[in-house]
Amino acid sequence: MKIKEIICALEQFAPLPLQDDFDNAGLQVGLTEVEITGALLCLDVTEAVIDEALTLNLNLIISHHPLIFKGYKSITGKDYVERCILKAIKHDIAIYSAHTNLDNAFGGVNFKIAEKIGLKDVQILAPKEESLLKLITYTPLGYADKVREALFFVGCGSIGNYNSCSYSSKGEGTFRAKEGATPFCGHIGEMHSEDEIKIETVLPFYKKQEAIQALIEAHPYEEPVYDFYLLQNMWKQAGAGIIGSLGIAEPELEFLKRIKDTFKTTCLKHNKPVKHLIQRVALCGGAGASLLPLAIRNKADAFITGEMKYHDYFGHEAEILIAETGHYESEQYTTEIFRTLLKETFPDFTLQISKINTNPIKYL
Numbered sequence: 001m002k003i004k005e006i007i008c009a010l011e012q013f014a015p016l017p018l019q020d021d022f023d024n025a026g027l028q029v030g031l032t033e034v035e036i037t038g039a040l041l042c043l044d045v046t047e048a049v050i051d052e053a054l055t056l057n058l059n060l061i062i063s064h065h066p067l068i069f070k071g072y073k074s075i076t077g078k079d080y081v082e083r084c085i086l087k088a089i090k091h092d093i094a095i096y097s098a099h100t101n102l103d104n105a106f107g108g109v110n111f112k113i114a115e116k117i118g119l120k121d122v123q124i125l126a127p128k129e130e131s132l133l134k135l136i137t138y139t140p141l142g143y144a145d146k147v148r149e150a151l152f153f154v155g156c157g158s159i160g161n162y163n164s165c166s167y168s169s170k171g172e173g174t175f176r177a178k179e180g181a182t183p184f185c186g187h188i189g190e191m192h193s194e195d196e197i198k199i200e201t202v203l204p205f206y207k208k209q210e211a212i213q214a215l216i217e218a219h220p221y222e223e224p225v226y227d228f229y230l231l232q233n234m235w236k237q238a239g240a241g242i243i244g245s246l247g248i249a250e251p252e253l254e255f256l257k258r259i260k261d262t263f264k265t266t267c268l269k270h271n272k273p274v275k276h277l278i279q280r281v282a283l284c285g286g287a288g289a290s291l292l293p294l295a296i297r298n299k300a301d302a303f304i305t306g307e308m309k310y311h312d313y314f315g316h317e318a319e320i321l322i323a324e325t326g327h328y329e330s331e332q333y334t335t336e337i338f339r340t341l342l343k344e345t346f347p348d349f350t351l352q353i354s355k356i357n358t359n360p361i362k363y364l
């Protein structure tokens with residue numbers, strides 16, 4: 001099996017176009033046509049992690065945080081990132097990162113954190129906006145099923161727990177074929193009317209090219225008509241943060257102690273408890289302070305994130321319980337997502353979760 005097959009499975013789950021603008025998720029170093037010996041799963045890539053992969057004879061490292069964030073004009077080993085790049089290339093180790101695309105994916109980083117906390121009825125806290133397209137096309141009678149199926153096959157018509165969603169209506173199309181055309185129906189130079197089916201469906205923005213290709217291949221017309229419209233709807237299947245509920249409301253202090261244990265943090269920062277009982281919980285792994293106002297608007301009793309600034313705490317004293325687990329601590333279970341996904345897809349594949357704690361922050 002080649003490295004590219006593993007990457008393909010990862011990107012099916014967490015497509016790269018879901019990543020935030022600042023990000024650099026995807027293949028960091030290496031060639032993907034190479035036969036894979038196995039993968040090491042980690043949160044951060046460090047020299048020690050590359051050494052671990054070498055010792056275990058694994059030639060793919062899959063991390064959550066990208067190794068490379070900026071452009072390089074030289075790679076001479078002057079910092080740890082450059083040394084990692086050099087070491088990985090020297091030893092034919094590929095490095096792949098699924099970062100904010102995995103944060104924003106359904107079932108991604110925040111779903112894993114919610115699972116660890118025991119949240120139920122989870123929903124994405126900040127669904128992606130301006131990410132859905134409406135596709136409208138028109139087929140002659142008898143061809144609508146074929147075109148619909150082709151569109152569904154590439155991922156059109158997926159809404160929540162439903163797939164194959166579309167709407168069809170009957171109408172009449174007109175055209176006049178000019179010299180040089182090879183019309184499916186009608187004659188050159190003559191005005192033609194054809195009974196047609198109008199098909200409407202929905203798709204994520206990044207599937208547009210696939211949908212066009214599928215449509216053209218399935219449609220009998222020489223020049224099929226299709227229209228894309230950008231929707232204002234929020235896409236509830238992708239986005240940042242999670243909100244959900246505990247099965248049984250929990251006293252604040254017990255809840256905080258449980259969070260501390262669950263994320264194995266030696267120092268849980270939090271604000272003054274005021275809510276008495278915690279039931280509705282919003283969360284975001286890593287640095288999630290920007291989602292705090294949304295958590296409050298959605299009536300969360302508590303907001304859990306990896307890290308926040310001092311001033312982010314002000315002004316919410318009586319509104320919500322805030323707790324910070326530490327950035328590394330909040331995302332430490334991300335490797336379990338990689339493991340579950342790849343074990344399901346490739347049961348015989350060698351996988352190892354890194355034993356190295358890459359957290360650069362220590363507590364006294």
Ligand SMILES: [Zn+2]
Pocket residue numbers: 065285286287327331
């Ligand atoms: Zn992070």
